[in-house]
Amino acid sequence: MDILIPDNWLRIYLKTKAKPEDLQKYLSLCGPSMERIHKGKTGPVYAIEITTNRVDSASVYGIAREAAAILPQFKIAAELQPIQINSAQKLAKKVDYLEAEVDPNLCKRFTCILVKSVKITPSPKWMQERLEDVGLRPINNVVDITNFLMHELGQPLHTFDYDKIKSAKMILRASLKGENITTLDGKKHILPGGDIVIEDGSGKLIDLAGIMGGNASAIDENTQNVLLFVQHYNPLAIRHTSMKLAHRTKATALFERDLDPENVIPTIRRGIDLLVELAQGKPEEKILDIYPKPYKEKKVSVPVDFINSRLGIKVTTQEVVSILHTLGFICHSGERTRLQNQTDPGQARMTKQTSQDDIVIADIPSYRANDVSIPEDIVEEVARIYGYHNLPSQIMAGALPQSLPQSPFEFEQKVKQTLLALGGIEVYTLSLVSKDETPTNSLKLKNPLGADSEYLRQSLVPSLKYVVGNNTREKDPYHIFEMANVYTPKKGDLPKEKMLLVGMFSQDFPYRKAKGVVEALLKELRVQALPKLKRLEDENLWYYEYETRALQKEAALSPSHQPIPKYPSQVEDMTIILPNGTYLGEVIQKIIKVNPQIKSVDLANTYQDTQTLRIEYQHPEKTLTDREVAFLRNKVIKLLTSLSASIK
Amino acid sequence: MRITYLGRKGQINLVTERLKNVGQEERKVLGRLVNDTKTALEYALRTRQQELHHVSKKEWFDPTVPGIMPQIGHLHLVTQAIDEIAGIFEKIGFVRVRYPEVEWDWFAFEALNMPKDHPARDEWETFFVDASPSPKYGNMVLTPHTSSGQVREMERVKTPPIRMINIAKCYRRQSDNTHAPMFHQFEGLVIDEGINITHLKGTIDYFAKQFYDSGRDHGPTAVSRIRPFHFMFTEPSFEVDFSCVHCEGRGCRFCKSGWHEVGGAGMVHPNVLKAGGIDPKKYSGFAFGWGVERAQLLKPGIELDDLRTLYSTDLRYLKQF
Numbered sequence: 001m002d003i004l005i006p007d008n009w010l011r012i013y014l015k016t017k018a019k020p021e022d023l024q025k026y027l028s029l030c031g032p033s034m035e036r037i038h039k040g041k042t043g044p045v046y047a048i049e050i051t052t053n054r055v056d057s058a059s060v061y062g063i064a065r066e067a068a069a070i071l072p073q074f075k076i077a078a079e080l081q082p083i084q085i086n087s088a089q090k091l092a093k094k095v096d097y098l099e100a101e102v103d104p105n106l107c108k109r110f111t112c113i114l115v116k117s118v119k120i121t122p123s124p125k126w127m128q129e130r131l132e133d134v135g136l137r138p139i140n141n142v143v144d145i146t147n148f149l150m151h152e153l154g155q156p157l158h159t160f161d162y163d164k165i166k167s168a169k170m171i172l173r174a175s176l177k178g179e180n181i182t183t184l185d186g187k188k189h190i191l192p193g194g195d196i197v198i199e200d201g202s203g204k205l206i207d208l209a210g211i212m213g214g215n216a217s218a219i220d221e222n223t224q225n226v227l228l229f230v231q232h233y234n235p236l237a238i239r240h241t242s243m244k245l246a247h248r249t250k251a252t253a254l255f256e257r258d259l260d261p262e263n264v265i266p267t268i269r270r271g272i273d274l275l276v277e278l279a280q281g282k283p284e285e286k287i288l289d290i291y292p293k294p295y296k297e298k299k300v301s302v303p304v305d306f307i308n309s310r311l312g313i314k315v316t317t318q319e320v321v322s323i324l325h326t327l328g329f330i331c332h333s334g335e336r337t338r339l340q341n342q343t344d345p346g347q348a349r350m351t352k353q354t355s356q357d358d359i360v361i362a363d364i365p366s367y368r369a370n371d372v373s374i375p376e377d378i379v380e381e382v383a384r385i386y387g388y389h390n391l392p393s394q395i396m397a398g399a400l401p402q403s404l405p406q407s408p409f410e411f412e413q414k415v416k417q418t419l420l421a422l423g424g425i426e427v428y429t430l431s432l433v434s435k436d437e438t439p440t441n442s443l444k445l446k447n448p449l450g451a452d453s454e455y456l457r458q459s460l461v462p463s464l465k466y467v468v469g470n471n472t473r474e475k476d477p478y479h480i481f482e483m484a485n486v487y488t489p490k491k492g493d494l495p496k497e498k499m500l501l502v503g504m505f506s507q508d509f510p511y512r513k514a515k516g517v518v519e520a521l522l523k524e525l526r527v528q529a530l531p532k533l534k535r536l537e538d539e540n541l542w543y544y545e546y547e548t549r550a551l552q553k554e555a556a557l558s559p560s561h562q563p564i565p566k567y568p569s570q571v572e573d574m575t576i577i578l579p580n581g582t583y584l585g586e587v588i589q590k591i592i593k594v595n596p597q598i599k600s601v602d603l604a605n606t607y608q609d610t611q612t613l614r615i616e617y618q619h620p621e622k623t624l625t626d627r628e629v630a631f632l633r634n635k636v637i638k639l640l641t642s643l644s645a646s647i648k
Numbered sequence: 649m650r651i652t653y654l655g656r657k658g659q660i661n662l663v664t665e666r667l668k669n670v671g672q673e674e675r676k677v678l679g680r681l682v683n684d685t686k687t688a689l690e691y692a693l694r695t696r697q698q699e700l701h702h703v704s705k706k707e708w709f710d711p712t713v714p715g716i717m718p719q720i721g722h723l724h725l726v727t728q729a730i731d732e733i734a735g736i737f738e739k740i741g742f743v744r745v746r747y748p749e750v751e752w753d754w755f756a757f758e759a760l761n762m763p764k765d766h767p768a769r770d771e772w773e774t775f776f777v778d779a780s781p782s783p784k785y786g787n788m789v790l791t792p793h794t795s796s797g798q799v800r801e802m803e804r805v806k807t808p809p810i811r812m813i814n815i816a817k818c819y820r821r822q823s824d825n826t827h828a829p830m831f832h833q834f835e836g837l838v839i840d841e842g843i844n845i846t847h848l849k850g851t852i853d854y855f856a857k858q859f860y861d862s863g864r865d866h867g868p869t870a871v872s873r874i875r876p877f878h879f880m881f882t883e884p885s886f887e888v889d890f891s892c893v894h895c896e897g898r899g900c901r902f903c904k905s906g907w908h909e910v911g912g913a914g915m916v917h918p919n920v921l922k923a924g925g926i927d928p929k930k931y932s933g934f935a936f937g938w939g940v941e942r943a944q945l946l947k948p949g950i951e952l953d954d955l956r957t958l959y960s961t962d963l964r965y966l967k968q969f
Binding site: 029052235376392423425426467487493 | 718719720721722723724726727731734740741743744745746748749750751752765767768771775776777778779780782788790805809810811812817819821823829830838840841842843844845846847849850851852853854873874875876877878883884885886887915917918932958959961962963966967
């Protein structure tokens with residue numbers, strides 16, 4: 001959640017000489033991140049990022065409280081100023097101006113007060129400017145007071161036109177599915193059910209609580225009597241409704257983070273004061289306060305040596321206590337050994353009384369009750385105020401873990417490095433594809449960004465084909481490849497994720513060169529397999545496709561050594577013409593099988609329909625004589641003749 | 649010269665003719681002398697002839713003619729970054745692992761201390777897969793972060809030490825200048841006895857120096873810092889900043905403040921250790937998870953205004969790397 005805090009508003013609650021730049025720098029290091037300072041109507045305005053756990057600092061007062069704890073660590077004096085309150089109304093469980101029935105599971109604390117004879121006017125300039133600096137549009141004094149206080153204290157408020165609540169009765173309950181309400185903005189909502197609503201006793205809904213007020217009970221220019229309303233709502237219910245209705249406001253963001261019920265009273269009292277001051281309102285004598293389960297102080301105890309074990313340094317008990325104190329935690333420190341020894345007094349003299357044995361018991365302030373529950377939370381508070389920048393850095397010692405069995409990474413890296421050397425260009429394409437690009441059983445997203453990225457792909461070929469289609473202006477032949485997982489659905493389980501390597505050659509890439517790339521790749525990977533090129537007929541595109549895991553299984557782990565032959569080989573060329581429809585690859589394989597002394601057969605040249613084969617003869621233990629070579633040659637010729645090849 | 653000395657009626661032959669007229673002893677000596685002279689003359693003539701021949705044949709050679717490059721390939725920037733990152737962490741004993749990209753909600757959120765409907769989940773714009781949920785692990789999602797691998801790694805290793813580096817594709821439902829729906833993260837996880845914040849700081853510092861300073865001639869200048877943040881699965885949690893490599897932290901047009909945010913980190917929350925079957929009383933740990941693309945874009949020389957440009961498949965773009 002991002003909030004804006006004007007500097008001059010902040011300084012009402014924070015007495016300090018710190019410059020805005022200092023505030024930005026030091027708060028960002030130890031507390032909420034002050035992203036930017038910009039110039040507003042009232043002076044500098046801080047843009048601050050509030051993390052989800054720190055809703056207590058999502059207000060002017062909350063930031064002042066943080067700053068008052070942090071600045072002194074940097075030797076800058078800072079003091080939190082109290083909230084000024086004049087209102088002295090009594091809190092009462094029953095009042096005569098309103099009869100209220102409240103579901104305590106939905107509303108932990110329900111407060112309101114009737115303020116009569118208000119004068120609706122524009123709010124004063126200082127208030128309007130502050131509201132504008134935090135991005136709010138001034139409306140009138142009554143509405144502006146509620147917005148102003150929500151920003152100042154972090155607790156949303158609401159106002160009703162009292163005279164529009166005919167029966168002076170309110171029932172706060174969960175909505176039924178399909179109930180409807182028209183809100184302030186004129187929108188009619190059909191409710192999903194389970195939303196917090198207020199009805200007036202006649203079945204008519206007058207408020208969609210925590211989300212938006214009802215149109216029928218809204219303040220207007222003729223309003224005279226205002227019901228000021230400050231509550232603690234169930235955060236899950238608020239979140240549920242605001243998500244379902246896609247209605248997200250500052251108030252919903254605050255409510256759904258579970259606000260401090262103790263902050264309700266200062267807020268309503270400030271509200272009363274401002275309605276008196278700015279709208280000449282006349283408040284009733286009692287504040288209705290329905291609060292069946294008041295906040296009970298929460299305690300967290302933590303040994304000082306635990307804090308030190310997480311910090312990696314030694315801080316003293318006194319330092320811990322003083323840091324926690326600046327944050328509003330009241331600490332009771334004692335020595336653990338002493339606590340233990342109460343049951344065994346005889347041991348007391350023998351136990352060393354060092355600070356390592358100290359334990360700190362902290363009373364958690366109500367505004368931090370949701371956030372601080374375990375010793376690790378106390379570690380965080382101590383560490384950040386002590387200053388992360390004051391901690392040393394070191395790489396951990398200790399035993400190293402075992403390596404991953406059958407790690408795929410080195411092999412995959414080698415594949416890519418080899419393709420790099422062979423001129424391949426690597427691409428990354430999106431794993432999410434359209435319906436047309438993948439088999440019908442492919443996994444589908446519930447919430448895709450668009451129809452072109454709705455399915456999880458099971459092949460990389462359509463994506464690479466698309467890349468080729470987008471590079472028609474490329475003048476030279478090229479070879480692209482990608483290595484990525486594809487996702488094969490499995491019933492009742494996560495899909496099987498297969499790492500595929502797919503390469504594709506541009507239309508003008510010569511076939512023999514393309515095949516040679518794959519041959520060279522397999523050779524370099526030490527994989528004994530025949531290269532396989534597949535073809536997209538319509539586009540005249542050749543591609544290869546391998547599962548990297550399967551290749552890795554085939555690959556010899558380390559190169560093997562063959563002694564260099566002691567005796568020279570004999571090499572000769574033989575030019576042949578094969579009949580139509582005869583595969584040269586098969587012919588070559590057959591020639592090799594004629595005799596083990598035929599060491600290799602390569603295609604040396606092709607010219608029109610003639611093919612020149614280069615044949616190498618070799619015997620491992622001697623130099624072949626002319627007669628012996630002639631013998632082998634005749635066998636080859638015999639084979640070729642039997643295949644109806646003519647020899648030139 | 650050849651005719652005068654070596655010709656049929658040349659000087660050498662004349663002298664040879666006259667050798668008949670001297671005594672046997674002298675003839676032996678003089679004969680050898682004549683032969684030597686003849687050999688020396690023949691050699692000198694041949695050498696000179698060859699020299700003259702060569703000079704006349706020597707052609708104009710232009711060494712400035714452009715070379716013919718063999719076809720060179722190009723690895724994607726993301727691959728280059730991943731290989732570099734993996735290498736840096738492997739040097740300090742991290743083990744690279746891989747976990748599912750399509751994952752159960754439990755590993756992506758619940759086991760990471762993020763219950764259903766928790767507002768903290770809003771930070772992860774998650775894609776949901778239209779498949780029946782697992783009775784044990786909940787919905788099927790595209791993993792929105794590499795942190796999903798934390799509990800899987802704890803389940804694999806069982807007994808620490810753990811030093812994991814998990815680099816993988818992640819998916820989030822977002823697309824703008826600084827976000828692509830598919831991107832890559834690298835996640836570090838260290839669990840052992842006595843792991844504390846100084847170890848996290850040390851590891852982050854080491855990475856910053858290796859990744860941003862290696863190969864520079866003036867020694868390491870990159871520094872890192874951690875600042876308070878909040879994640880449900882770490883406590884305390886941090887935001888990690890690296891000093892700007894363009895201005896070395898002084899503040900410039902590129903970084904504004906001298907620092908760049910690279911991602912999150914923190915001490916592993918005891919609930920997460922428990923979810924992974926590891927005793928939080930005995931062990932502690934830290935974790936960090938950052939964007940590969942983000943880290944790479946902070947390097948000097950690659951100033952892209954739009955992160956999505958990284959995933960262009962235009963060959964004119966790809967051939968630059």
